[in-house]
Amino acid sequence: xxxxxxxxxxxxxxxxxxxxxxxxxxxxxxxxxxxxxxxxxxxxxxxxxxxxxxxxxxxxxxxxxxxxxxxxxxxxxxxxxxxxxxxxxxxxxxxxxxxxxxxxxxxxxxxxxxxxxxxxxxxxxxxxxxxxxxxxxxxxxxxxxxxxxxxxxxxxxxxxxxxxxxxxxxxxxxxxxxxxxxxxxxxxxxxxxxxxxxxxxxxxxxxxxxxxxxxxxxxxxxxxxxxxxxxxxxxxxxxxxxxxxxxxxxxxxxxxxxxxxxxxxxxxxxxxxxxxxxxxxxxxxxxxxxxxxxxxxxxxxxxxxxxxxxxxxxxxxxxxxxxxx
Amino acid sequence: xxxxxxxxxxxxxxxxxxxxxxxxxxxxxxxxxxxxxxxxxxxxxxxxxxxxxxxxxxxxxxxxxxxxxxxxxxxxxxxxxxxxxxxxxxxxxxxxxxxxxxxxxxxxxxxxxxxxxxxxxxxxxxxxxxxxxxxxxxxxxxxxxxxxxxxxxxxxxxxxxxxxxxx
Numbered sequence: 001x002x003x004x005x006x007x008x009x010x011x012x013x014x015x016x017x018x019x020x021x022x023x024x025x026x027x028x029x030x031x032x033x034x035x036x037x038x039x040x041x042x043x044x045x046x047x048x049x050x051x052x053x054x055x056x057x058x059x060x061x062x063x064x065x066x067x068x069x070x071x072x073x074x075x076x077x078x079x080x081x082x083x084x085x086x087x088x089x090x091x092x093x094x095x096x097x098x099x100x101x102x103x104x105x106x107x108x109x110x111x112x113x114x115x116x117x118x119x120x121x122x123x124x125x126x127x128x129x130x131x132x133x134x135x136x137x138x139x140x141x142x143x144x145x146x147x148x149x150x151x152x153x154x155x156x157x158x159x160x161x162x163x164x165x166x167x168x169x170x171x172x173x174x175x176x177x178x179x180x181x182x183x184x185x186x187x188x189x190x191x192x193x194x195x196x197x198x199x200x201x202x203x204x205x206x207x208x209x210x211x212x213x214x215x216x217x218x219x220x221x222x223x224x225x226x227x228x229x230x231x232x233x234x235x236x237x238x239x240x241x242x243x244x245x246x247x248x249x250x251x252x253x254x255x256x257x258x259x260x261x262x263x264x265x266x267x268x269x270x271x272x273x274x275x276x277x278x279x280x281x282x283x284x285x286x287x288x289x290x291x292x293x294x295x296x297x298x299x300x301x302x303x304x305x306x307x308x309x310x311x312x313x314x315x316x317x318x319x320x321x322x323x324x325x
Numbered sequence: 326x327x328x329x330x331x332x333x334x335x336x337x338x339x340x341x342x343x344x345x346x347x348x349x350x351x352x353x354x355x356x357x358x359x360x361x362x363x364x365x366x367x368x369x370x371x372x373x374x375x376x377x378x379x380x381x382x383x384x385x386x387x388x389x390x391x392x393x394x395x396x397x398x399x400x401x402x403x404x405x406x407x408x409x410x411x412x413x414x415x416x417x418x419x420x421x422x423x424x425x426x427x428x429x430x431x432x433x434x435x436x437x438x439x440x441x442x443x444x445x446x447x448x449x450x451x452x453x454x455x456x457x458x459x460x461x462x463x464x465x466x467x468x469x470x471x472x473x474x475x476x477x478x479x480x481x482x483x484x485x486x487x488x489x490x491x492x
Contacts, residue, residue: 016467025451025466051470058473061430061480062446064423067342067352228370250367251330313364320368 013037013044018051204245204257207235212325218242220262222323224298229256231324246324256307256317263302294318330366333374338363340447341382347443348386350428358385376453379444383457430479438472445469 013021013034020026021034038044215223215234219242225231229248232255237243246258294314295304298321305318338359346355362382371377431439437458444454455462 014467015470016464018466019470019473020451020466023445023451023466023469054470054473054477057477058442059446061427061476062347062442064420065347065427065431066424067346067355068420068424226368228368254367313367316364317368 011037012041013047015047015051018044018048019055022048022052022055204235204247207238207245209233210236210244215244215246218244219260219301221300222325223258223260224301224303224321225258225324226256226317226320227322227324250307250309254308256305256309256314258303258305258321260298260301260303263297263300296321299323330363330370330374333366333378334363337375337378337448341378344379344443344447345382345386347428347431348383349389350424354389358382361385376449376456379447379449379453379457383440426480427476430476433479434472434475438468438475441465441468442472442476 017026017030017034021031026034038048210218212223212234214236218236223234223244223246225246225248229250232247232249233245235245235247237245241261243259243261246260247255248258249255294311295302296318297303303318303321305314305321307314307317309317341359341362342352342355345358346352349355349358359382362378362385365381366374366378369377431442434442437460440458441454441460444457449457451462451465454460454465460468
Protein backbone atom coordinates (compact mmCIF):
# COMPACT_ATOMS: atom_id res chain seq x y z
CA UNK A 1 0.00 0.00 0.00
CA UNK A 2 1.41 3.27 -0.93
CA UNK A 3 -0.52 6.11 0.58
CA UNK A 4 -3.85 6.69 2.13
CA UNK A 5 -6.29 9.16 0.70
CA UNK A 6 -7.12 10.14 4.22
CA UNK A 7 -3.68 11.48 4.71
CA UNK A 8 -4.40 14.51 2.69
CA UNK A 9 -4.28 15.82 -0.79
CA UNK A 10 -0.53 15.72 -0.88
CA UNK A 11 -0.51 11.95 -0.54
CA UNK A 12 -1.43 9.83 -3.48
CA UNK A 13 -4.37 7.52 -3.25
CA UNK A 14 -3.46 3.88 -2.99
CA UNK A 15 -4.77 1.21 -5.30
CA UNK A 16 -7.06 -0.29 -2.72
CA UNK A 17 -8.75 3.02 -2.08
CA UNK A 18 -9.08 3.65 -5.78
CA UNK A 19 -10.72 0.28 -6.30
CA UNK A 20 -12.97 0.77 -3.31
CA UNK A 21 -13.89 4.15 -4.74
CA UNK A 22 -14.63 2.73 -8.15
CA UNK A 23 -16.53 -0.15 -6.59
CA UNK A 24 -18.72 2.30 -4.73
CA UNK A 25 -17.65 0.92 -1.40
CA UNK A 26 -16.40 4.08 0.26
CA UNK A 27 -18.25 6.26 2.68
CA UNK A 28 -19.32 9.70 1.45
CA UNK A 29 -16.50 11.29 3.39
CA UNK A 30 -13.90 8.98 1.90
CA UNK A 31 -15.32 9.53 -1.54
CA UNK A 32 -15.13 13.25 -1.11
CA UNK A 33 -11.53 13.00 0.02
CA UNK A 34 -10.54 10.99 -3.01
CA UNK A 35 -12.42 13.21 -5.39
CA UNK A 36 -10.79 16.25 -3.89
CA UNK A 37 -7.39 14.71 -4.26
CA UNK A 38 -7.94 13.46 -7.77
CA UNK A 39 -9.16 16.87 -8.82
CA UNK A 40 -5.77 18.27 -7.95
CA UNK A 41 -3.48 15.36 -8.69
CA UNK A 42 -2.94 14.50 -12.33
CA UNK A 43 -1.03 11.34 -11.46
CA UNK A 44 -3.88 9.97 -9.40
CA UNK A 45 -6.35 11.02 -12.05
CA UNK A 46 -4.42 8.97 -14.52
CA UNK A 47 -4.22 6.07 -12.14
CA UNK A 48 -7.91 6.32 -11.46
CA UNK A 49 -8.58 5.97 -15.15
CA UNK A 50 -6.15 3.08 -15.38
CA UNK A 51 -7.75 1.30 -12.46
CA UNK A 52 -11.15 1.85 -13.97
CA UNK A 53 -9.98 0.20 -17.17
CA UNK A 54 -8.41 -2.57 -15.14
CA UNK A 55 -11.65 -3.22 -13.28
CA UNK A 56 -13.59 -3.25 -16.50
CA UNK A 57 -11.12 -5.60 -18.08
CA UNK A 58 -11.13 -7.97 -15.13
CA UNK A 59 -14.89 -7.95 -15.14
CA UNK A 60 -14.87 -8.64 -18.86
CA UNK A 61 -12.51 -11.56 -18.40
CA UNK A 62 -14.63 -13.02 -15.67
CA UNK A 63 -17.50 -12.66 -18.05
CA UNK A 64 -15.68 -15.02 -20.38
CA UNK A 65 -15.73 -17.57 -17.62
CA UNK A 66 -19.47 -17.88 -17.55
CA UNK A 67 -20.93 -21.33 -17.56
CA UNK A 68 -21.73 -22.44 -21.08
CA UNK A 69 -25.33 -21.86 -22.10
CA UNK A 70 -27.43 -24.38 -20.30
CA UNK A 71 -29.31 -27.00 -22.22
CA UNK A 72 -32.88 -26.16 -23.01
CA UNK A 73 -34.34 -27.73 -19.92
CA UNK A 74 -32.05 -25.64 -17.80
CA UNK A 75 -32.35 -22.40 -19.68
CA UNK A 76 -34.13 -20.62 -16.87
CA UNK A 77 -33.34 -20.99 -13.22
CA UNK A 78 -35.93 -23.21 -11.65
CA UNK A 79 -38.33 -21.49 -9.31
CA UNK A 80 -37.58 -22.20 -5.71
CA UNK A 81 -40.60 -24.42 -5.31
CA UNK A 82 -39.49 -26.38 -8.30
CA UNK A 83 -36.03 -26.58 -6.90
CA UNK A 84 -37.53 -28.41 -4.03
CA UNK A 85 -39.39 -30.55 -6.48
CA UNK A 86 -38.06 -32.68 -9.19
CA UNK A 87 -35.06 -31.11 -10.70
CA UNK A 88 -33.16 -30.79 -7.50
CA UNK A 89 -33.78 -34.41 -6.87
CA UNK A 90 -32.24 -35.54 -10.05
CA UNK A 91 -29.47 -33.12 -10.13
CA UNK A 92 -28.14 -33.67 -6.71
CA UNK A 93 -25.72 -36.27 -7.71
CA UNK A 94 -25.63 -38.20 -4.57
CA UNK A 95 -24.20 -41.60 -4.89
CA UNK A 96 -26.23 -42.90 -7.74
CA UNK A 97 -27.48 -45.94 -5.97
CA UNK A 98 -28.68 -43.83 -3.13
CA UNK A 99 -30.31 -41.32 -5.38
CA UNK A 100 -31.96 -43.95 -7.48
CA UNK A 101 -33.18 -45.70 -4.42
CA UNK A 102 -34.63 -42.60 -2.95
CA UNK A 103 -36.10 -41.10 -6.04
CA UNK A 104 -37.55 -44.32 -7.27
CA UNK A 105 -38.83 -45.28 -3.94
CA UNK A 106 -41.40 -42.59 -4.46
CA UNK A 107 -42.29 -42.79 -0.94
CA UNK A 108 -42.98 -45.31 1.55
CA UNK A 109 -45.72 -47.08 3.02
CA UNK A 110 -47.91 -45.88 5.56
CA UNK A 111 -50.38 -48.10 7.19
CA UNK A 112 -54.02 -48.17 6.45
CA UNK A 113 -56.68 -50.25 7.98
CA UNK A 114 -55.43 -50.88 11.46
CA UNK A 115 -53.66 -47.62 11.45
CA UNK A 116 -56.77 -45.64 10.83
CA UNK A 117 -54.90 -43.62 8.28
CA UNK A 118 -57.94 -42.87 6.26
CA UNK A 119 -58.28 -42.30 2.62
CA UNK A 120 -61.48 -40.52 1.85
CA UNK A 121 -63.62 -41.78 -0.98
CA UNK A 122 -62.91 -40.33 -4.33
CA UNK A 123 -65.39 -37.73 -5.30
CA UNK A 124 -63.99 -37.12 -8.71
CA UNK A 125 -63.54 -33.46 -8.14
CA UNK A 126 -60.06 -32.19 -8.54
CA UNK A 127 -58.84 -35.66 -8.94
CA UNK A 128 -55.27 -35.36 -9.51
CA UNK A 129 -52.54 -35.38 -7.23
CA UNK A 130 -51.44 -38.59 -5.81
CA UNK A 131 -51.56 -42.20 -6.52
CA UNK A 132 -51.69 -44.69 -3.76
CA UNK A 133 -49.86 -47.82 -4.50
CA UNK A 134 -50.69 -50.46 -2.01
CA UNK A 135 -48.09 -53.10 -1.41
CA UNK A 136 -49.11 -55.57 1.17
CA UNK A 137 -45.91 -57.49 1.44
CA UNK A 138 -45.84 -58.84 4.94
CA UNK A 139 -42.19 -58.28 5.56
CA UNK A 140 -41.43 -55.82 8.29
CA UNK A 141 -41.26 -52.33 7.12
CA UNK A 142 -37.69 -51.34 6.93
CA UNK A 143 -37.01 -47.66 6.74
CA UNK A 144 -38.71 -47.96 3.47
CA UNK A 145 -36.18 -46.34 1.26
CA UNK A 146 -35.91 -49.38 -0.88
CA UNK A 147 -39.59 -49.51 -1.56
CA UNK A 148 -40.34 -48.64 -5.08
CA UNK A 149 -43.02 -49.04 -7.57
CA UNK A 150 -42.30 -51.63 -10.15
CA UNK A 151 -43.12 -49.38 -13.02
CA UNK A 152 -40.86 -46.67 -11.81
CA UNK A 153 -38.16 -49.17 -11.22
CA UNK A 154 -38.52 -50.59 -14.68
CA UNK A 155 -38.43 -47.13 -16.17
CA UNK A 156 -35.37 -45.77 -14.54
CA UNK A 157 -33.66 -48.17 -12.29
CA UNK A 158 -30.55 -49.90 -13.57
CA UNK A 159 -30.78 -53.65 -13.79
CA UNK A 160 -28.60 -54.04 -10.79
CA UNK A 161 -31.18 -52.43 -8.57
CA UNK A 162 -31.45 -54.27 -5.35
CA UNK A 163 -35.17 -54.84 -5.20
CA UNK A 164 -35.98 -58.43 -5.91
CA UNK A 165 -38.87 -59.28 -8.17
CA UNK A 166 -41.95 -60.24 -6.31
CA UNK A 167 -43.11 -63.80 -6.28
CA UNK A 168 -46.37 -64.29 -8.17
CA UNK A 169 -48.07 -65.40 -5.02
CA UNK A 170 -46.72 -62.45 -3.20
CA UNK A 171 -48.00 -60.23 -5.96
CA UNK A 172 -51.45 -61.69 -5.65
CA UNK A 173 -51.27 -61.34 -1.93
CA UNK A 174 -50.25 -57.77 -2.35
CA UNK A 175 -53.13 -57.10 -4.65
CA UNK A 176 -55.58 -58.66 -2.31
CA UNK A 177 -54.18 -57.03 0.70
CA UNK A 178 -53.87 -53.66 -0.92
CA UNK A 179 -57.36 -53.89 -2.27
CA UNK A 180 -58.58 -54.77 1.16
CA UNK A 181 -56.70 -51.89 2.57
CA UNK A 182 -58.08 -49.56 0.00
CA UNK A 183 -61.58 -50.84 0.49
CA UNK A 184 -61.19 -50.38 4.14
CA UNK A 185 -60.22 -46.85 3.54
CA UNK A 186 -62.91 -46.36 0.96
CA UNK A 187 -60.43 -45.41 -1.69
CA UNK A 188 -60.85 -46.35 -5.31
CA UNK A 189 -58.16 -48.64 -6.50
CA UNK A 190 -56.94 -50.06 -9.75
CA UNK A 191 -54.74 -53.07 -10.06
CA UNK A 192 -51.93 -53.27 -12.53
CA UNK A 193 -49.55 -56.09 -11.94
CA UNK A 194 -48.35 -55.77 -8.44
CA UNK A 195 -49.29 -52.14 -8.34
CA UNK A 196 -52.54 -51.20 -6.78
CA UNK A 197 -53.38 -47.60 -7.36
CA UNK A 198 -55.85 -45.37 -5.72
CA UNK A 199 -56.37 -41.71 -5.22
CA UNK A 200 -54.65 -40.14 -2.33
CA UNK A 201 -57.41 -38.30 -0.62
CA UNK A 202 -55.85 -37.97 2.73
CA UNK A 203 -56.95 -34.84 4.48
CA UNK A 204 -55.28 -34.24 7.77
CA UNK A 205 -57.00 -30.98 8.35
CA UNK A 206 -59.66 -32.93 10.19
CA UNK A 207 -57.13 -34.36 12.59
CA UNK A 208 -57.49 -32.77 16.02
CA UNK A 209 -54.72 -30.47 17.10
CA UNK A 210 -53.11 -31.63 20.30
CA UNK A 211 -50.44 -30.37 22.62
CA UNK A 212 -47.01 -31.74 23.14
CA UNK A 213 -47.89 -33.72 26.26
CA UNK A 214 -50.73 -35.67 24.65
CA UNK A 215 -48.45 -36.34 21.71
CA UNK A 216 -45.80 -37.63 24.05
CA UNK A 217 -48.36 -39.84 25.74
CA UNK A 218 -49.55 -41.29 22.48
CA UNK A 219 -46.05 -42.01 21.29
CA UNK A 220 -44.51 -42.96 24.57
CA UNK A 221 -41.70 -40.60 23.78
CA UNK A 222 -41.10 -37.14 22.41
CA UNK A 223 -42.32 -36.65 18.88
CA UNK A 224 -39.61 -36.10 16.35
CA UNK A 225 -39.09 -33.30 13.90
CA UNK A 226 -36.55 -31.62 11.71
CA UNK A 227 -34.37 -29.45 13.92
CA UNK A 228 -34.63 -25.80 13.11
CA UNK A 229 -38.00 -25.94 11.45
CA UNK A 230 -40.93 -24.34 13.18
CA UNK A 231 -43.69 -26.68 14.26
CA UNK A 232 -46.95 -25.45 12.87
CA UNK A 233 -49.28 -27.98 14.43
CA UNK A 234 -49.20 -31.25 16.26
CA UNK A 235 -52.21 -33.43 15.56
CA UNK A 236 -53.46 -36.88 16.31
CA UNK A 237 -55.21 -39.30 14.09
CA UNK A 238 -58.96 -39.20 14.65
CA UNK A 239 -59.04 -42.97 14.46
CA UNK A 240 -57.61 -43.43 17.91
CA UNK A 241 -54.67 -45.35 16.58
CA UNK A 242 -52.02 -43.28 18.31
CA UNK A 243 -50.70 -41.77 15.12
CA UNK A 244 -49.31 -38.32 15.73
CA UNK A 245 -48.77 -35.81 13.00
CA UNK A 246 -46.23 -33.05 13.36
CA UNK A 247 -46.46 -30.35 10.74
CA UNK A 248 -43.38 -28.22 10.22
CA UNK A 249 -42.85 -25.22 8.05
CA UNK A 250 -39.99 -24.94 5.65
CA UNK A 251 -41.42 -21.63 4.68
CA UNK A 252 -44.88 -20.20 5.16
CA UNK A 253 -46.17 -21.93 2.08
CA UNK A 254 -44.31 -25.19 2.36
CA UNK A 255 -45.23 -27.59 5.09
CA UNK A 256 -43.88 -31.04 5.69
CA UNK A 257 -45.84 -33.60 7.62
CA UNK A 258 -44.33 -36.16 9.89
CA UNK A 259 -46.66 -39.01 10.68
CA UNK A 260 -45.30 -40.92 13.59
CA UNK A 261 -46.30 -43.78 15.77
CA UNK A 262 -44.75 -46.35 17.98
CA UNK A 263 -42.93 -48.83 15.87
CA UNK A 264 -44.32 -51.82 17.70
CA UNK A 265 -47.83 -50.84 16.71
CA UNK A 266 -47.06 -51.19 13.09
CA UNK A 267 -49.37 -53.39 11.17
CA UNK A 268 -46.91 -54.84 8.75
CA UNK A 269 -49.56 -56.60 6.74
CA UNK A 270 -50.75 -53.45 5.13
CA UNK A 271 -48.97 -50.51 3.96
CA UNK A 272 -49.53 -47.95 1.37
CA UNK A 273 -46.97 -46.39 -0.79
CA UNK A 274 -48.16 -43.07 -1.91
CA UNK A 275 -46.72 -42.15 -5.17
CA UNK A 276 -46.55 -38.53 -6.00
CA UNK A 277 -48.28 -36.91 -8.84
CA UNK A 278 -46.30 -36.45 -12.01
CA UNK A 279 -43.86 -33.66 -11.77
CA UNK A 280 -45.81 -31.55 -14.20
CA UNK A 281 -48.87 -31.85 -12.08
CA UNK A 282 -46.90 -30.96 -9.02
CA UNK A 283 -45.41 -27.99 -10.73
CA UNK A 284 -48.85 -26.83 -11.67
CA UNK A 285 -50.19 -27.43 -8.21
CA UNK A 286 -47.33 -27.49 -5.82
CA UNK A 287 -49.58 -27.71 -2.82
CA UNK A 288 -51.45 -30.65 -4.14
CA UNK A 289 -51.81 -33.44 -1.75
CA UNK A 290 -50.11 -35.89 -4.01
CA UNK A 291 -46.82 -35.73 -2.30
CA UNK A 292 -43.85 -37.95 -2.08
CA UNK A 293 -43.42 -39.91 1.10
CA UNK A 294 -40.64 -41.68 2.78
CA UNK A 295 -40.37 -43.33 6.12
CA UNK A 296 -37.83 -44.48 8.63
CA UNK A 297 -37.52 -45.57 12.17
CA UNK A 298 -36.33 -43.00 14.65
CA UNK A 299 -35.73 -44.59 18.01
CA UNK A 300 -38.93 -46.28 18.97
CA UNK A 301 -40.96 -44.43 16.39
CA UNK A 302 -41.78 -45.12 12.84
CA UNK A 303 -41.98 -41.83 11.04
CA UNK A 304 -43.26 -41.05 7.62
CA UNK A 305 -42.54 -37.75 6.00
CA UNK A 306 -44.75 -36.16 3.42
CA UNK A 307 -44.59 -32.86 1.70
CA UNK A 308 -44.43 -31.08 -1.61
CA UNK A 309 -40.78 -31.90 -2.07
CA UNK A 310 -38.82 -34.36 -4.07
CA UNK A 311 -38.16 -37.74 -2.55
CA UNK A 312 -34.53 -37.10 -1.96
CA UNK A 313 -35.22 -33.71 -0.45
CA UNK A 314 -37.69 -35.39 1.85
CA UNK A 315 -35.19 -38.08 2.53
CA UNK A 316 -32.64 -35.53 3.53
CA UNK A 317 -35.07 -34.05 5.97
CA UNK A 318 -35.96 -37.50 7.18
CA UNK A 319 -32.35 -38.19 7.97
CA UNK A 320 -32.24 -35.20 10.26
CA UNK A 321 -35.15 -36.11 12.47
CA UNK A 322 -34.55 -35.62 16.14
CA UNK A 323 -36.83 -35.64 19.16
CA UNK A 324 -38.42 -32.27 19.69
CA UNK A 325 -39.01 -31.79 23.40
CA UNK B 326 -37.21 -16.80 7.83
CA UNK B 327 -35.24 -13.67 8.56
CA UNK B 328 -34.14 -13.24 4.99
CA UNK B 329 -36.68 -14.33 2.45
CA UNK B 330 -35.05 -17.24 0.77
CA UNK B 331 -37.27 -16.96 -2.25
CA UNK B 332 -35.99 -13.45 -2.83
CA UNK B 333 -32.43 -14.52 -2.26
CA UNK B 334 -32.95 -17.36 -4.63
CA UNK B 335 -34.23 -15.11 -7.36
CA UNK B 336 -31.47 -12.59 -6.90
CA UNK B 337 -28.57 -14.86 -6.16
CA UNK B 338 -29.05 -18.17 -7.86
CA UNK B 339 -27.29 -17.30 -11.08
CA UNK B 340 -24.51 -15.54 -9.25
CA UNK B 341 -24.04 -18.57 -7.09
CA UNK B 342 -23.91 -20.82 -10.12
CA UNK B 343 -21.36 -18.53 -11.70
CA UNK B 344 -19.33 -18.47 -8.51
CA UNK B 345 -19.38 -22.23 -8.32
CA UNK B 346 -18.68 -22.66 -11.96
CA UNK B 347 -15.44 -20.77 -11.58
CA UNK B 348 -14.46 -23.21 -8.90
CA UNK B 349 -15.56 -26.51 -10.34
CA UNK B 350 -15.53 -25.60 -14.03
CA UNK B 351 -18.48 -27.78 -14.77
CA UNK B 352 -21.72 -25.98 -15.49
CA UNK B 353 -23.95 -28.85 -14.58
CA UNK B 354 -22.08 -29.54 -11.41
CA UNK B 355 -22.17 -25.86 -10.53
CA UNK B 356 -25.95 -25.87 -10.87
CA UNK B 357 -26.16 -29.02 -8.81
CA UNK B 358 -24.11 -27.51 -6.06
CA UNK B 359 -26.04 -24.25 -6.16
CA UNK B 360 -29.27 -26.12 -5.80
CA UNK B 361 -27.80 -28.23 -3.09
CA UNK B 362 -26.81 -25.07 -1.26
CA UNK B 363 -30.32 -23.71 -1.54
CA UNK B 364 -31.77 -27.01 -0.47
CA UNK B 365 -29.62 -26.85 2.62
CA UNK B 366 -30.70 -23.28 3.21
CA UNK B 367 -34.29 -24.41 3.15
CA UNK B 368 -33.53 -26.68 6.01
CA UNK B 369 -31.14 -24.54 8.00
CA UNK B 370 -32.91 -21.24 7.43
CA UNK B 371 -29.82 -19.15 8.00
CA UNK B 372 -30.16 -15.61 9.24
CA UNK B 373 -28.10 -14.16 6.42
CA UNK B 374 -28.95 -16.52 3.66
CA UNK B 375 -26.89 -14.94 0.94
CA UNK B 376 -23.59 -15.03 2.74
CA UNK B 377 -24.40 -18.41 4.17
CA UNK B 378 -25.08 -19.79 0.73
CA UNK B 379 -21.73 -18.69 -0.57
CA UNK B 380 -19.96 -20.17 2.41
CA UNK B 381 -21.72 -23.48 1.94
CA UNK B 382 -21.18 -23.38 -1.78
CA UNK B 383 -17.51 -22.66 -1.39
CA UNK B 384 -17.17 -25.53 1.03
CA UNK B 385 -18.96 -27.87 -1.28
CA UNK B 386 -16.80 -26.81 -4.16
CA UNK B 387 -13.77 -27.43 -2.02
CA UNK B 388 -14.96 -30.92 -1.42
CA UNK B 389 -14.78 -31.65 -5.08
CA UNK B 390 -11.34 -33.11 -4.61
CA UNK B 391 -11.64 -35.91 -7.05
CA UNK B 392 -13.06 -33.69 -9.67
CA UNK B 393 -10.37 -31.11 -9.07
CA UNK B 394 -7.72 -33.73 -9.60
CA UNK B 395 -9.23 -34.57 -12.94
CA UNK B 396 -9.37 -30.91 -13.81
CA UNK B 397 -5.75 -30.44 -12.90
CA UNK B 398 -4.77 -33.17 -15.28
CA UNK B 399 -6.76 -31.44 -17.92
CA UNK B 400 -5.05 -28.17 -17.15
CA UNK B 401 -1.68 -29.77 -17.47
CA UNK B 402 -2.58 -30.86 -20.93
CA UNK B 403 -3.73 -27.42 -21.84
CA UNK B 404 -0.60 -25.80 -20.56
CA UNK B 405 1.52 -28.08 -22.65
CA UNK B 406 -0.29 -27.14 -25.81
CA UNK B 407 1.22 -24.69 -28.29
CA UNK B 408 0.39 -21.06 -27.84
CA UNK B 409 -1.65 -20.71 -30.96
CA UNK B 410 -4.71 -19.72 -29.04
CA UNK B 411 -2.86 -17.07 -27.17
CA UNK B 412 -1.83 -15.13 -30.17
CA UNK B 413 -5.16 -15.25 -31.91
CA UNK B 414 -7.37 -12.19 -31.88
CA UNK B 415 -9.82 -12.28 -29.07
CA UNK B 416 -12.87 -12.23 -31.19
CA UNK B 417 -11.64 -15.27 -33.04
CA UNK B 418 -11.14 -17.30 -29.96
CA UNK B 419 -14.06 -19.42 -29.26
CA UNK B 420 -15.81 -19.24 -25.97
CA UNK B 421 -14.33 -22.43 -24.68
CA UNK B 422 -10.80 -21.28 -25.29
CA UNK B 423 -11.55 -17.99 -23.60
CA UNK B 424 -12.97 -19.77 -20.66
CA UNK B 425 -9.89 -21.90 -20.42
CA UNK B 426 -7.64 -18.91 -20.58
CA UNK B 427 -9.54 -17.15 -17.86
CA UNK B 428 -9.47 -20.28 -15.86
CA UNK B 429 -5.75 -20.57 -16.19
CA UNK B 430 -5.41 -16.95 -15.26
CA UNK B 431 -7.57 -17.39 -12.21
CA UNK B 432 -5.49 -20.35 -11.19
CA UNK B 433 -2.53 -18.05 -10.95
CA UNK B 434 -4.14 -15.93 -8.29
CA UNK B 435 -3.66 -16.76 -4.68
CA UNK B 436 -6.67 -18.56 -3.21
CA UNK B 437 -7.53 -15.55 -1.10
CA UNK B 438 -7.33 -13.09 -3.97
CA UNK B 439 -9.33 -15.40 -6.17
CA UNK B 440 -11.98 -15.89 -3.55
CA UNK B 441 -12.36 -12.17 -3.01
CA UNK B 442 -12.57 -11.52 -6.71
CA UNK B 443 -15.12 -14.23 -7.34
CA UNK B 444 -17.21 -13.12 -4.42
CA UNK B 445 -17.15 -9.55 -5.65
CA UNK B 446 -18.12 -10.66 -9.10
CA UNK B 447 -20.93 -12.68 -7.57
CA UNK B 448 -22.35 -9.47 -6.18
CA UNK B 449 -21.05 -9.54 -2.63
CA UNK B 450 -20.25 -6.26 -0.93
CA UNK B 451 -16.94 -5.51 0.70
CA UNK B 452 -18.53 -6.17 4.07
CA UNK B 453 -19.77 -9.53 2.93
CA UNK B 454 -16.45 -10.44 1.38
CA UNK B 455 -14.70 -9.47 4.57
CA UNK B 456 -17.07 -11.59 6.58
CA UNK B 457 -16.56 -14.51 4.30
CA UNK B 458 -12.82 -14.39 3.84
CA UNK B 459 -11.76 -13.12 7.22
CA UNK B 460 -10.00 -10.20 5.66
CA UNK B 461 -10.34 -6.76 7.18
CA UNK B 462 -12.86 -4.68 5.33
CA UNK B 463 -10.22 -2.09 4.68
CA UNK B 464 -8.09 -4.67 2.93
CA UNK B 465 -10.72 -5.72 0.44
CA UNK B 466 -10.01 -2.92 -1.99
CA UNK B 467 -6.33 -3.70 -1.99
CA UNK B 468 -7.02 -7.40 -2.35
CA UNK B 469 -9.33 -6.81 -5.26
CA UNK B 470 -6.91 -4.43 -6.91
CA UNK B 471 -4.20 -7.04 -6.73
CA UNK B 472 -6.49 -9.82 -7.85
CA UNK B 473 -7.75 -7.90 -10.83
CA UNK B 474 -4.30 -6.91 -11.90
CA UNK B 475 -2.99 -10.44 -11.62
CA UNK B 476 -5.95 -11.81 -13.47
CA UNK B 477 -5.53 -9.43 -16.37
CA UNK B 478 -1.77 -9.86 -16.44
CA UNK B 479 -2.05 -13.62 -16.38
CA UNK B 480 -4.67 -13.60 -19.07
CA UNK B 481 -2.63 -11.34 -21.26
CA UNK B 482 0.38 -13.52 -20.68
CA UNK B 483 2.28 -10.99 -18.67
CA UNK B 484 4.24 -11.72 -15.58
CA UNK B 485 3.79 -9.44 -12.61
CA UNK B 486 6.62 -7.32 -13.85
CA UNK B 487 4.78 -6.71 -17.06
CA UNK B 488 6.72 -9.18 -19.18
CA UNK B 489 4.98 -11.58 -21.44
CA UNK B 490 5.60 -15.03 -20.12
CA UNK B 491 4.34 -17.11 -22.96
CA UNK B 492 6.06 -15.60 -25.86
